[in-house]
Amino acid sequence: AQSVTQLGSHVSVSEGALVLLRCNYSSSVPPYLFWYVQYPNQGLQLLLKYTSAATLVKGINGFEAEFKKSETSFHLTKPSAHMRDAAEYFCAVSSNTGNQFYFGTGTSLTVIP
């Protein structure tokens, strides 16, 4: 079965600094991978997705992620953090049948002014 592992349950960065949130996947077949963001008291919003096209995926709000098969990774980055980026971030992989997503345990991002 597919799964994702998010390293680091809490990440703190200074405003303007690089954001790096880590995600490694476990899948027996080429996966479809997603990053979602959850703001306090809200549902999840899609940031970006990898569906076997370009390995560097650009998403909303300046985020991007690179699919690296050799490292089984799909890390999320943003060159310059903004206060509004403070939220919970979830990496997810879809099942082989495509009817369910497996989410990681999440990484809470704090942006320090």
Added chain:
Amino acid sequence: ETGVTQSPTHLIKTRGQQVTLRCSSQSGHNTVSWYQQALGQGPQFIFQYYREEENGRGNFPPRFSGLQFPNYSSELNVNALELDDSALYLCASSLDGTSGGTGELFFGEGSRLTVL
């Protein structure tokens, strides 16, 4: 375009009671998925409904059941509530399942259930 709406937003129940949570899917979507998000955890898949039929189920007991209506709205029912059922229940809609896994899930803001 109307997004995914869920009701109620918050509710408190006691052990052994039953609860029904409701979800209206985004306009044009024919698939609804339900997820349970315990505090500090990622969402866990409960089940998916596609054109009124269950289309996959996660590792949840039978006391978790669901329905999808002809207008594609959905209900999640939980019987014999346990303390561990306290969580945020998220509904997500999509088109045609999840288009083989490539499609986006559009989430509602969730229903927060507390079981005392």
